[in-house]
Amino acid sequence: MQRTGVAAGSLLAGASLLEFLEACGTTTTTNTSGKLTGNLEIFSWWTAGGEADGLNEMFKIYAQKYADVKIKNAAVAGGAGTNAKAVLATRMQGGKPPDSFQVHAGQELISTWVKASKMEPITNIWKDAGWDSVIPKDLKDIVSSNGDVWSVPVNVHRGNAIWASTKVMSLAGLTESPATYSDFIKLLDKAKSLGISAPLALGSKGNWQIAMLFENGVLASGGPDYYKTLFSGKGSFTDSKVKEALTTMKTLFDYVNNDHPTLDWDGAAQRVTAGTSLATIMGDWAKGYFTSLNLSPGKDFIGAPSPGTKGNYVIVCDTFGLPKGAPDRDNAVAWIKVAGSQEGQAAFNPKKGSIPARTDVAKSLFDPVAQSFMDDFKAAKLVPSSAHGSATPEAFATGLNDEMGQFVQKRDVNTTANNLQKLADQFLK
Template sequence: MANNENGGMSRRDYAKYAGLAGVVGTTGLAGCLGGGNGDEGKDGSKNGGNKVEVQHWWTGGDGNAAITALFEGFEKKHDITVKSNPVSGGAGQNLKNVIKKRVLNSDPPSTWQAWPGKNLHPYVEADKLEDIGESVWSKNDMKNAYLKGPKEAAKPNGKFVTVPLNIHRLNNLFYNVEVVEKAGVDPSSISKPSDLVDAMKTVENNTNAVGMAHQTKSGWSTLQLWAQVLLGEHGEQTYAAFTDGKVKQNKQAVKQSLSLVKEYHKHFNGDAGSIDWQQANKKLINGKAAFIHQGDWAAGMYRAQDSFEFEKQWNMVPFPGTKGKYSLVMDSFPFPKNNPTKEETKKFLQYVGSVDAQERFNPKKGSIPPRTDVPKDKFGPFLSRQMDQFKSSKSQPPSIAHGLATTPETLTKLDDAATSFNSSWNVDKTYNKFVSAFEPN
């Protein structure tokens, strides 16, 4: 890994980027010895000059339709071609691995799909992202149109390095209207997570449905459920302290929230360990479950059903105890240093942060815009309500389970802890794993 004209790393660079390399693994380091993935243009520049290479994991379904609409809008506005370079599979992990290798090899794409916030810390600490506060964020009135939560996530090091495109809300409690009405349960009256236990018992005593649809085949659904229980039962200050690694200082709250999820699991569907989240969500659609906690991507399945209408057959309330909060899951596009198409990429990120881009992308994706000034006419009744609640929200806490509030290394450990919890429901062991998740290797 000798230093050279082509952006190879010196030994001093290697030490500086060790944190990022550790996340990539040995295969990422091997990439330092090889060539890049970009195309050579006639002028010798990467990616063929007047092109923006965008890597993303939206290879099918609503994601592909949404990103295609965004690319079309950009190319219509600018005489710049988007080179879409998608990487499918692994729930986005395959793309993350590709990006880490390319960044270590000083051969990044123009930009890529990435969770903002602490997920970008390895790149920030390796000094691989450029400050775009003036070149991008000063345009299109972005600083005024974005609320505090998305803006904070866009500057994990105190400087703007990425542009959020969409928001999925995480603090949702979806419910089947017919089931809860038959049970005599009013979801809007459930004031905190601990009260949800009695509501689920009431459902099961008065209907043939289970209290909550859930999957425990993988850890992430339980991790995000636990995080909302912590937020709703113990407040945002405790939630933020946990994300800062102050787990021992909040031992009682962390363990009590784990105990509540353990209590919830008595009311999960019996096949939770063998199904995925979509199959769990179908149980709510079919009236076999009263509630499900999921990101608002779950609503896409409801909207696709015939005779399953918002507010008539299904509805949603903020997860108990989180009213007035809008828990963020976001995708964004960073600006890497050694950018192969600097000026074109600045224009692309300015466009990502515009009303037109977010109006094109989000209705198709089933998400809402991080801008608060995007017209609602194309979004339908549920997403329009989500937009109103986002705009009026008092805070926008970042997701633990989706990387905004946790570094990649910590998130991997937390997810492993949640996977073990799904098998054992052992509160003490899971708490200890949560503690060690924030400790250095």
């Protein structure tokens, strides 16, 4: 399964046991000779397909460097990460953390494990490795709080992208994706007149996909700084820019397939491959779906920034951090260094379908869409995704999903804006 990034975060109630359970004094591999031995347990939800392959590539590099360390892959399948997050929560509270674990950059890490004092800062590792010069500052900020860095980003997925069928595009006489929503809507009209009754493909099972439409829309209407202010709770959701985004979405809904509540994002992507829809707005993991069907970028499908968001990059970023009480701390530190290394990211990302968090990885390793995204990434303004738990705490992100599920049904811009503001008052302050 591809990353679906269901914005459902750390599942576990169990978090609450924090107060009962001190980290139960697990011993750290002592390392006198400078040579690492013992185990390395890496926790993730990368169990299949390209992401599992990418992880294995990183394991290979680690094994070459530290041949005496036994790597234990503790990946948990199912629920697009929700199961894994539940299991992780249990282990963390039970005082049995893995040596390192996958976590989305941003609030998913900062407002949970960092806040609960369950993490060790990696500020010094970061400094020693000199990552400041190769990892963009915007990205570093997302994994930092109170002057410390808490995890190392291994990849970057783009949340603001549009994927179109070249076949349907050429019917409409176009080869490039439209730059603005008004152009896009004209194109949708044209597709409709060509007999494509639902030209915009949407799968909204779980509603986070609509939340992505929303964050794309806000980014287009307000720009990156506005976006950041808004999702940090300092802006207002009843503002005209937000309403503009909602109004655009409302228009888009008229072009959407009616069975969207039963589909996930891959069901929407399938509509594009089948030519029953013109395009879908989705993160760049959709590319992995297309290439897994042997479709090639440029020829069979087009991948581009979503309308009005060129020059911006909505970040969905996987990172690895260092839990307090990691049983093999030294080995975990070595893992974090590998995850942040040029070599590690060059091995991982082509398989995963994402681009490296480092800006110094050879472009030639990647497909054309990824190459163009890498160019964008260097120059772009970076903003964290809210739908994927990076920009906002879980309570807000999931509440946003709920509101979006309502909005697609009722299509009432003012009510939705008011409800979002209530949500922000409650959870973003």
